[in-house]
Amino acid sequence: MPKIGMEPVRRLALVNAAISEIGHRGSLDVTVTQIAKRAGVSSALAHHYFGSKENILTAAMWRILAMLAADLRDAQHGKKTPIERLHAIVDASFSDRNFRPDVIAAWLAFYVSAQTSNDAHRLLKVYHRRLRSNLLHELRPLLAADAERVAETIAALIDGFYIRQALRTEAPDGKAAVVATKAFIDDLMKRETIS
Amino acid sequence: MPKIGMEPVRRLALVNAAISEIGHRGSLDVTVTQIAKRAGVSSALAHHYFGSKENILTAAMWRILAMLAADLRDAQHGKKTPIERLHAIVDASFSDRNFRPDVIAAWLAFYVSAQTSNDAHRLLKVYHRRLRSNLLHELRPLLAADAERVAETIAALIDGFYIRQALRTEAPDGKAAVVATKAFIDDLMKRETIS
Amino acid sequence: MPKIGMEPVRRLALVNAAISEIGHRGSLDVTVTQIAKRAGVSSALAHHYFGSKENILTAAMWRILAMLAADLRDAQHGKKTPIERLHAIVDASFSDRNFRPDVIAAWLAFYVSAQTSNDAHRLLKVYHRRLRSNLLHELRPLLAADAERVAETIAALIDGFYIRQALRTEAPDGKAAVVATKAFIDDLMKRETIS
Amino acid sequence: MPKIGMEPVRRLALVNAAISEIGHRGSLDVTVTQIAKRAGVSSALAHHYFGSKENILTAAMWRILAMLAADLRDAQHGKKTPIERLHAIVDASFSDRNFRPDVIAAWLAFYVSAQTSNDAHRLLKVYHRRLRSNLLHELRPLLAADAERVAETIAALIDGFYIRQALRTEAPDGKAAVVATKAFIDDLMKRETIS
DNA sequence: AATGAATGAGGATTCATTCAT
DNA sequence: GATGAATGAATCCTCATTCAT
Numbered sequence: 110m111p112k113i114g115m116e117p118v119r120r121l122a123l124v125n126a127a128i129s130e131i132g133h134r135g136s137l138d139v140t141v142t143q144i145a146k147r148a149g150v151s152s153a154l155a156h157h158y159f160g161s162k163e164n165i166l167t168a169a170m171w172r173i174l175a176m177l178a179a180d181l182r183d184a185q186h187g188k189k190t191p192i193e194r195l196h197a198i199v200d201a202s203f204s205d206r207n208f209r210p211d212v213i214a215a216w217l218a219f220y221v222s223a224q225t226s227n228d229a230h231r232l233l234k235v236y237h238r239r240l241r242s243n244l245l246h247e248l249r250p251l252l253a254a255d256a257e258r259v260a261e262t263i264a265a266l267i268d269g270f271y272i273r274q275a276l277r278t279e280a281p282d283g284k285a286a287v288v289a290t291k292a293f294i295d296d297l298m299k300r301e302t303i304s
Numbered sequence: 305m306p307k308i309g310m311e312p313v314r315r316l317a318l319v320n321a322a323i324s325e326i327g328h329r330g331s332l333d334v335t336v337t338q339i340a341k342r343a344g345v346s347s348a349l350a351h352h353y354f355g356s357k358e359n360i361l362t363a364a365m366w367r368i369l370a371m372l373a374a375d376l377r378d379a380q381h382g383k384k385t386p387i388e389r390l391h392a393i394v395d396a397s398f399s400d401r402n403f404r405p406d407v408i409a410a411w412l413a414f415y416v417s418a419q420t421s422n423d424a425h426r427l428l429k430v431y432h433r434r435l436r437s438n439l440l441h442e443l444r445p446l447l448a449a450d451a452e453r454v455a456e457t458i459a460a461l462i463d464g465f466y467i468r469q470a471l472r473t474e475a476p477d478g479k480a481a482v483v484a485t486k487a488f489i490d491d492l493m494k495r496e497t498i499s
Numbered sequence: 500m501p502k503i504g505m506e507p508v509r510r511l512a513l514v515n516a517a518i519s520e521i522g523h524r525g526s527l528d529v530t531v532t533q534i535a536k537r538a539g540v541s542s543a544l545a546h547h548y549f550g551s552k553e554n555i556l557t558a559a560m561w562r563i564l565a566m567l568a569a570d571l572r573d574a575q576h577g578k579k580t581p582i583e584r585l586h587a588i589v590d591a592s593f594s595d596r597n598f599r600p601d602v603i604a605a606w607l608a609f610y611v612s613a614q615t616s617n618d619a620h621r622l623l624k625v626y627h628r629r630l631r632s633n634l635l636h637e638l639r640p641l642l643a644a645d646a647e648r649v650a651e652t653i654a655a656l657i658d659g660f661y662i663r664q665a666l667r668t669e670a671p672d673g674k675a676a677v678v679a680t681k682a683f684i685d686d687l688m689k690r691e692t693i694s
Numbered sequence: 695m696p697k698i699g700m701e702p703v704r705r706l707a708l709v710n711a712a713i714s715e716i717g718h719r720g721s722l723d724v725t726v727t728q729i730a731k732r733a734g735v736s737s738a739l740a741h742h743y744f745g746s747k748e749n750i751l752t753a754a755m756w757r758i759l760a761m762l763a764a765d766l767r768d769a770q771h772g773k774k775t776p777i778e779r780l781h782a783i784v785d786a787s788f789s790d791r792n793f794r795p796d797v798i799a800a801w802l803a804f805y806v807s808a809q810t811s812n813d814a815h816r817l818l819k820v821y822h823r824r825l826r827s828n829l830l831h832e833l834r835p836l837l838a839a840d841a842e843r844v845a846e847t848i849a850a851l852i853d854g855f856y857i858r859q860a861l862r863t864e865a866p867d868g869k870a871a872v873v874a875t876k877a878f879i880d881d882l883m884k885r886e887t888i889s
Numbered sequence: 890a891a892t893g894a895a896t897g898a899g900g901a902t903t904c905a906t907t908c909a910t
Numbered sequence: 911g912a913t914g915a916a917t918g919a920a921t922c923c924t925c926a927t928t929c930a931t
Contacts, residue, residue, distance in 0.1 A: 113910075115915060135419025138333075140900060151917050156902060214419055220470055221416050224330025224409055233471055261468075262484045266457065269464025273456075275415055276428055289457045296491060310890065335925060346892045348928085357926065503931075505894060525809025528723075530921060541896050546923060604809055610860055611806050614720025614799055623861055651858075652874045656847065659854025663846075665805055666818055679847045686881060700911065725904060736913045737905085747905065895928085903921085910913090 120158055120168070122148040127169040132211020137166060137218040167228040170219045174236050177207050181243065191247040192298060195263075198243055199290045202267050203283035210281060213274050240264050251298065259297065266290050311353065315363070317343040318350055322364040327406020332361060332413040362423040365414045369431050372402055376438065386442040387493065390458075393438055394485045397462050398478035405476060408469050435459055446493065454492065461485050506548060510558070512538040513545055517559040522601020527556060527608040557618040560609045564626050567597050571633065581637040582688060585653075588633055589680045592657050593673035600671060603664050630654050641688065649687065656680050701743065705753070707733040708740055712754040717796020722751060722803040752813040755804045759821050762792055766828065776832040777883065780848075783828060784875045787852050788868035795866060798859050825849055836883065844882065851875050 126148035130139045141162050145152040159165045184201035188194045201207070223229040244260040252259055270286040321343035325334045336357050340347040354360045379396035383389045396402070418424040439455040447454055465481040516538035520529045531552050535542040549555045574591035578584045591597070613620040634650040642649055660676040711733035715724045726747050730737040744750045769786035773779045786792070808814040829845040837844055855871040 113914065119915090136416050141902085142900075152901085153903080153917055154915080157916080162901065217412075217416055217419075220467055221331050221409075221412055223471055224412075230471065237468070237471060258480075258484055258487065261480070262461065262488060265464030265468055265481075265484070266460055267464070268467050269460030269462070272415055272463050272467050273432070273460055276418055276425065276432060285453075285456070286460075289453055289460070292453065293457060293488070314890090336927085337925075347926085348892055348894095349890080351927065352891075503893065509894090526806050531923085532921080542922085543896055543924080544894080547895080550923095552922065604806075607802075607806055607809075610857055611721050611799075611802055613861055614802075615723075620861065627858070627861060648870075648874055648877065651870070652851065652878060655851055655854030655858055655871075655874070657854070658857050659850030659852070662805055662853050662857050663822070663850055666808055666815065666822060675843075675846070676850075679843055679850070682843065683847060683878070704911090726906085727904075738907085738913055738915095739911080741906065742912075892929105892931090894930085896925105897927095898925095900924085901922090904917105904919095906918095907916085908913105909915090 116158060119148070119150060119154065123150070123155055123158065123165060124168045124172050127165050128173065128215050129211055131166075131169065131215040131218055132209075132213075135214045135218075137222055141165070163226065163228065166219075166222070167226070167232070169215065170229060170232050173212060173215060173219075174232060177201070177236070178239065180204060180207060181239075185243075191251055192294070195244070195247045195294055196291055198240075198247075199267070199287055199294070203270070203286045203290075205283065208271075208274070208281050208283040208286070210274075213271055213281065216271060217275050237264070240267070263290070263294070266293060314343070314345060314349065315353055318345070318353065318360060319363045319367050322360050323368065323410055324406060326361075326364065326410040326413055327404075327408075330409045330413075332417055336360070358421060358423065361414075361417065362421070362427065364410065365424060365427050368407060368410060368414075369427060372396070372431070373434065375399060375402060380438075386445055387489070390439070390442045390489055391486055393435075393442075394462070394482055394489070398465070398481045398485075400478065403466075403469070403476050403478040403481070405469075408466055408476065411466060412470050432459070435462075458485070458489065461488060509538070509540060509544065510548055513540070513548065513555060514558045514562050517555050518563065518605050519601055521556075521559065521605040521608055522599075522603075525604045525608075527612055531555070553616065553618065556609075556612070557616070557622065559605065560619060560622050563602055563605060563609075564622060567591070567626070568629065570594060570597060571629075575633075581641055582684070585634070585637045585684055586681055588630075588637075589657070589677055589684070593660070593676045593680075595673065598661075598664070598671050598673040598676070600664075603661055603671065606661055607665050627654070630657070653680070653684065656683060704733070704735060704739065705743055708735070708743065708750060709753045709757050712750050713758065713800055714796060716751075716754065716800040716803055717794075717798075720799045720803075722807055726750070748811060748813065751804075751807065752811070752817065754800065755814060755817050758797060758800060758804075759817060762786070762821070763824065765789060765792060766824075770828075776835055777879070780829070780832045780879055781876055783825075783832075784852070784872055784879070788855070788871045788875075790868065793856075793859070793866050793868040793871070795859075798856055798866065801856060802860050822849070825852075848875065848879065851878060 123144060127139070127144045130144050130147050131137060134143075140152075141155050142152045144165060145155040148155070155165060159168065180201040181198060184197035184204075185194050188197050219229050219233065223233050241260055241264060244263055245256055248256040248259055267286075267290065270290070274281050274286075318339060322334070322339045325339050325342050326332060329338075336350050337347045339360060340350045343350070350360060354363065375396040376393060379392035379399075380389050383392050414424055414428065418428045436455050436459060439458055440451055443451040443454055462481075462485065465485070469476050469481075513534060517529070517534045520534050520537050521527060524533075530542075531545050532542045534555060535545040538545070545555060549558065570591040571588060574587035574594075575584050578587050609619050609623065613623050631650055631654060634653055635646055638646040638649055657676075657680065660680070664671050664676075708729060712724070712729045715729050715732050716722060719728075726740050727737045729750060730740045733740070740750060744753065765786040766783060769782040769789075770779050773782050804814055804818065808818045826845050826849060829848055830841055833841040833844055852871075852875065855875070859866050859871075
């Protein structure tokens, strides 16, 4: 029973517990007590470290986005051509680590809370901007004028597969999403090449 | 003060009030009292007619889907070619009547509640199936083997534009969504024609 | 079991219960549950009618001051000379109805809460102004220049007897307070007459 | 970092912090954590030295009363006549050191807690007795039979000015309180001399 | 048909207090 | 001597739901 330096340990445990609990319940309607219990601590401790329930949830969202961002970076690393890097974005978005039922459920729940919470709204905006800028960076050399619209389309496709996933009772099918999204990209390129 | 035939009037008023209130608050965290007040009745009456809060919300979702279904039917009416009918689906999905901030917010909220509520889950499944079957009906003659995947992709695109809309602070941009989705469809056709 | 028009009944019961409970506990550290129980209702109902704990306590203070104001009016009624009216103010201030342990305890507690709560501060200010204006009205004809200072002194004397009462374990001794305060007033007048 | 003799240092720091904090917040609703933070130590240490929150508060009250007692002693020192010594009591009571907003607020708060806490009650009783005995010592030679009542009146006047001070938003006006109280005493003496 | 009255069951949050180090 | 870690107990407040009228 270490008695010092517990703060980072507890914070991480609570954030992970929050993500799990949100995924488990399928909504942001989780209680601090549920999260705390899952993390193996009292709800009072959760408040001690985070100050409020909203802070816990924001930290959870932050963590999900950070995981995705890290994966995106890793996936693009070493890729040479724009097409390869676009594919890498798709792969990372639907990787087993991110395209999990509980993460998807949390993701969706955060979209809802962005209607109300400034923190949630800001974090999701950051994700949007980052994804958009990543996509544009690869698309511009290939498409010129259409790059913006196509970036929006790819982003919508990714989010669309996420939200539709939320309705499946079976395990998420990342493979299918990857295939479909890449097909969209590849078709696009073929057309550009041809014309 | 007629004493008869109030039931349908009240039910409709409550359902509309529920949709408005959900849109207004941006989440399913609305109270029965808020809905009832908006409908101009007491919360007790809301329970009298619907039995429970969940039933009110389910009825609200049902109504949104019904509106969309009707629009789809209307939009496709009179259209001759498969392409025209596909375009009509897109037009209806992003029409001013359906692609409104409050409807989008409600839509999103229902996706979340589908994780928990059987009713919500079932209703959204119906919408999915219907959209999918509509799309397939037009795509099969054109694409043969790829029809299934493309149908999924178009559906994801539509849902993706909806969910991304939820983050905008400005008014929804249905036009842009229509343009992007139709561009996707048209590109697809061009490719098929070419090859 | 009357089922309509309960609101005023409940509100009054809750306010009285609040005063009793504050007196009983000797401080504003009473819970809504305690007050509600004493009033024979649930704490939820207390919130339903008052919205918040602070509102209940403010209403309680308001009532105490209203009772005192009414007594003051009654006591002065029919009194002819300024001296008689001054005596009446003193009599009312220390009457059995107002100079009760629970009212005194509540009074004191409100003075403390006036440091924090705007409502409490405002209400006590009103009481101060009213007492002062009452006193000045009688003192001006008698004392001219000194009236202001003497009014302050009499007011302080009244509040002083109240606060000191809070320390007694025996029943409040309104008589002694009346005697002492009137003696102060009478001495003053004698001096004025003599000089 | 001396390891010995910290106890008195810490105790004093905590008591002073308690007085400041009570004055700052305007009520006894201060947390041990707030007091400890102001004293620059952990709340656990506060408990280590005082055992409980109530003990801290009692010690704080004890200190306020001790300060006042010391001032009273000093003020009376060297004064020859009873009147001079009475004036000295008044001066000390409303001196800048004692008649400060935070001390007044703490004072008032202690009166409230005397309703509940035996310790607080006992301490305030001691103050009452001491003031009374001081006053009586000077008044007896001058007033004989009325001395008791007049002592009570002066004491009430002092407490009354204190409590009324609690409502002011401006700085305390010790001068005015001194003038009024001395005027009361002097009038009394004049009357005695005359009759 | 309609509602005011009423409540039980939570849920977020606070805080004095304890304990191991 | 000193503190970070941890919690149980309370407290305010909300809300879906029921019921008598």
